[in-house]
Amino acid sequence: MPAAPPTCPDCAQTMKAGGLVLSGREDDGARTCQALWRCPDRHVWWRWADREDDPLEVCPYPNSSGPDIYG
Ligand SMILES: [Zn+2]
Numbered sequence: 567m568p569a570a571p572p573t574c575p576d577c578a579q580t581m582k583a584g585g586l587v588l589s590g591r592e593d594d595g596a597r598t599c600q601a602l603w604r605c606p607d608r609h610v611w612w613r614w615a616d617r618e619d620d621p622l623e624v625c626p627y628p629n630s631s632g633p634d635i636y637g
Pocket residue numbers: 574575576577578579605606607608609
């Protein structure tokens with residue numbers, strides 16, 4: 567069921583899943599998760615776990631120091 571892992575928008579290396587961050591989404595009010603992705607060069611990206619077609623965004627918690635990280 568999981569799709570192929572995304573590649574890093576910065577360096578084009580294959581990324582690894584870095585866990586999920588529970589978050590409230592402002593545009594539709596949903597309580598859902600951001601899926602974190604890390605590349606070998608330590609770039610960290612995320613996107614809504616239920617919107618895999620969305621572009622990746624830079625994760626504001628590069629060290630997984632966010633309040634609600636589940637790995
Ligand atoms: Zn990278």
